[in-house]
Amino acid sequence: MSVYKEFLLLKRDMGGVVTLFLMPLVLIITVTLIQDSTYKKGEQVKIPILLVDYDNGKVSKTLFDNLxxxxxxxxxxxxxxKKITEAEAKEAVFSGKYQMAIIIPSHLSRDLQAKIDQNVQKIVSSLGFSDSMATKSVAKIVNQKEVKLYFDPAVQLSFRSGVMNAIDKMISQIETKSIYTSFQDELGGENAQFEQKSFITFKEIIPKINDKEILPNSVQHNVPAWTLFAVFFIVIPLSINMVKEKTQGTFVRLRTNPVSNRIVLAGKTVMYLIICLIQFYMMIAVAIFLFPHLGLPPLNVEGNLILMSIVALFSGLAAIGFGILLGTIAKTQEQSAPFGATSVIILAAIGGVWVPVFAMPKVMQVIAQSSPMNWGLEAFYDVLLRNGSLLDLLPELFLLFLFFIVTTSLALLYDKKKRAV
Incomplete structure (x- = not known):
């Protein structure tokens, strides 16, 4: 009957119930569509950049071709x-029309080759393979060159660093090739053949399941993250309904019945846990059946649905325990609603829903370990990305259940102390 009472309360506010189910679906579709391009290799939306070439030489041509x-x-x-000038590029970038501009200085290729030739001739001469007159004939002073990069002030620091590293790598490869060529010329052309391929290469080892590589995509990251976010937003309607019961006198009438407060809270737990699981299965269904029609990869839950359901169940318990504690302590809806929404956003932020935990400062990485959303997220990742078993999930599931027990116990103790006073 306690569960049925909660069902009747929710039924009276069908608009709120529809919003509770609909908004998480809109959220997960929107965020996944936005972030999908960052996980694609060959189908990314290309970022337009300005290139001002005052060099018109080998370096600028190679840089242009690579870009x-x-x-x-x-x-x-x-x-x-009409060719872009540096002033035009600077104005276009600083006004936000473009994200970045690259300015290649004049005579970069010629001066780079001259500097390399000077250095190679000095080395060859010191080894006794060239006469002194050849070294003395090169007396030109070659100044260091500067490739200017203009960035839109709104561009993130990580984007700037990535671009600068990529350009530096391109120019370093050109410089290395030129050095080999200069040595070859100095040592006699045909008699000195240098292998110019990179000696050290990189190979990514990707985990496999049934001989299939597990390649992470936007769906595998966003569905668990925003499902948790939606599940924890159950805190708001749960705490508001509890406050309503107190302000309208319903809770006092319930207390006059020969049932303990544990039964009342158990009814809330069961009803809202059903809602959490419905939310979870709706979001999974959208990720499996709707995403392919939106140009997104479908979520592969083959063999993992039971484990994911277990994670969703324990995550729902943690969210409900938090909602019960908040509803017990709060005296008005003005207290429960803003605090509930803000606290859920904070738990999501420090839990890794928005920013990966490894990218946070060291202090925040430690704090993130205390967020129930982080426990749930890691459990989902263990299932979807790390091929984890139920045994691997036990630490996170234990923490989520312990969080539910602690928050519910605190709510019962607070209610008992308040009534005693």
Whole structure:
């Protein structure tokens, strides 16, 4: 009957119930569509960048070709069929029309080759393979060159660092090749053949399930994260309903019945846990059946649905325990609603829903371990991405259940102490 009473309360506010189910679906679709391009290799939306070439040499041509072949950037070198100047590029970037501009200085290729030739001749001469006159004939002072990068002030620091590292790598490869070529020329052309391929290469080892590589995508990351976010938002209607019962006198009438407060809270737990699981299965269904029609990869839950359901069950218990504690302590809806919404957002922020925990400062990484959303998220990742078993999930499930027990016990103790006073 306690569960049925909670069902009747929810039935009276069908608009709120529809919102409770509909908004998480809109959220997960929107966020996944936005973030999907960051997980794709060959189908990314290319970022237009400005390239001002005052060099017109080998270095600038190689840089242009590499940028043009990139899956990330599209290169813009002219406005209205007229070559871009540095002033125009600077104005366009600083006004936010473009994210970045690259300014290649004049005579970069010529001066780079001259500097390399000087250094190679000095080395070869010191080893006794060249006469002193050849070294003395090169007396030109070559100044260091500067490739200027303009960034939109709104661009994140990680984007700037990534671009600068990529450009530095391109130019370093050009410089290395030029050094090999200069040595070859100094040592006699045909007699000195250098292998110019990279000796050290990188190979990513990807885990496999049934001989299939597990490649992470936006769906595998967003569905667990935003499902948890939606589940924990159950805190708001749960705490508001509890406050309503207190302000309208319903709770006092319930206390006059020969049942303990534990039975009343158990009814709330069962009803809202059903809602959490319905939310979970709706979001899973959207990820499996709707996402492919939106151009997104479907969520593969083959063999994992039972484990994911267990994680959702314990995550729902943790959210309900928090909601019960908040509803017990809060005296008005103005206290429960804002605090509930803000606290859920904070738990999501420190739990890794928005920013990966490894990217946080050390202090925040420690704090993140105390967020129930982090426990639930890690459990989902163990299932979807790490091929974890039920045994692997036990630490996170234990923490989630312990959180439910502690918050519910605190609510019961607080209610008992308040009535005693």
């Amino acid at each position: 043009k072949k990139s899956d990330v950037f599209s290169v813009v070198t002219a406005f209205n069929n």
